[in-house]
Amino acid sequence: MDKEYAIGIDLGGTFIKGGMVGLDGDVVYSTSIETQAETGPEGVIERMAGLGRAVAEGAGIEWGQVRCMGVGSPGPLNTTDGIVYSAPNLAGWENVPVVKMLEEKLGCCVTLENDANAAAYAENWAGAGKGASSMIMLTLGTGIGGGVVLNGDVWHGKDDAAGELGHMSINFDGPRCNCGGWGCIEAYASAPNTVRRALEGIEEGRQTSLKAVLDGGDQITAKGIYEAAVAGDQFAAETIEATGRYLGIAIASFVNIFNPELVVLFGGLAGAGEMIFGPARQEVARRAIKPGSYTVKIVPARLGKQAGIIGAAGCALRRLEISA
Numbered sequence: 001m002d003k004e005y006a007i008g009i010d011l012g013g014t015f016i017k018g019g020m021v022g023l024d025g026d027v028v029y030s031t032s033i034e035t036q037a038e039t040g041p042e043g044v045i046e047r048m049a050g051l052g053r054a055v056a057e058g059a060g061i062e063w064g065q066v067r068c069m070g071v072g073s074p075g076p077l078n079t080t081d082g083i084v085y086s087a088p089n090l091a092g093w094e095n096v097p098v099v100k101m102l103e104e105k106l107g108c109c110v111t112l113e114n115d116a117n118a119a120a121y122a123e124n125w126a127g128a129g130k131g132a133s134s135m136i137m138l139t140l141g142t143g144i145g146g147g148v149v150l151n152g153d154v155w156h157g158k159d160d161a162a163g164e165l166g167h168m169s170i171n172f173d174g175p176r177c178n179c180g181g182w183g184c185i186e187a188y189a190s191a192p193n194t195v196r197r198a199l200e201g202i203e204e205g206r207q208t209s210l211k212a213v214l215d216g217g218d219q220i221t222a223k224g225i226y227e228a229a230v231a232g233d234q235f236a237a238e239t240i241e242a243t244g245r246y247l248g249i250a251i252a253s254f255v256n257i258f259n260p261e262l263v264v265l266f267g268g269l270a271g272a273g274e275m276i277f278g279p280a281r282q283e284v285a286r287r288a289i290k291p292g293s294y295t296v297k298i299v300p301a302r303l304g305k306q307a308g309i310i311g312a313a314g315c316a317l318r319r320l321e322i323s324a
């Protein structure tokens with residue numbers, strides 16, 4: 001029987017997503033369960049194994065047709081040894097041999113990949129970057145994640161620590177970042193830091209409808225700022241556009257380093273469309289070296305929330321292919 005499928009598992013702090021993925025990156029079936037992180041590594045890994053079996057059953061695919069299972073996990077981690085060193089949203093995870101534990105439970109080949117790298121691989125395999133020989137992806141959210149795909153493979157670096165694109169510094173004495181550095185792009189353009197810049201503007205007395213939100217006792221969110229901008233609030237529009245500009249400044253450096261065919265933006269604020277993409281493209285055109293500055297395409301991701309499972313499965317298939 002041909003093994004024409006791979007299972008992709010996307011491990012998050014709240015939910016674990018799982019899907020049966022075909023050899024072209026098509027999702028045949030997907031579902032999710034709660035992580036129940038309080039059950040510790042042993043409990044969560046048991047749930048991941050159960051999810052793998054449930055995905056096969058839900059897809060109506062026999063275990064014998066499954067070539068491998070790929071896990072996308074927060075890191076730091078080691079893809080060669082299959083170990084998660086620690087995970088910020090998973091308490092008690094320290095040097096967990098995820099691959100060995102899952103292989104013992106499931107009896108199939110399992111691989112491990114950083115979740116942001118998996119999502120980048122997915123977009124290159126089956127999404128916005130399909131067919132691109134080189135691609136950079138930035139994941140916009142509470143933090144800014146990244147992935148670098150060169151000639152069809154994730155670039156891992158020596159210690160699986162490559163692709164931390166959110167920690168490109170754009171200001172040597174800028175605000176402190178969660179990573180311990182200063183002036184990282186994450187410290188300007190993540191959702192919480194977009195909110196921080198809005199709050200600073202309001203503090204300085206800028207006129208905006210967002211002030212009424214605060215006065216009403218509610219919190220300002222990045223989504224709220226975007227909605228105010230769409231409704232015509234000038235200050236809110238400037239705040240979102242500045243996020244796009246900051247991203248563009250970092251992307252200009254990525255263009256100079258990698259000369260990528262494509263830069264893909266994924267997640268929350270990437271949904272703000274031209275308000276983000278316009279200023280980002282402008283900064284790249286102004287700053288990056290020719291011809292990379294004008295040949296690069298900066299586009300939104302296409303696979304949405306399924307990128308994690310598609311990429312985990314894809315990275316597993318690719319790893320088997322390379323080792324074969």
Ligand SMILES: [Zn+2]
Binds near residue numbers: 178179181182
């Ligand atoms: Zn940083």
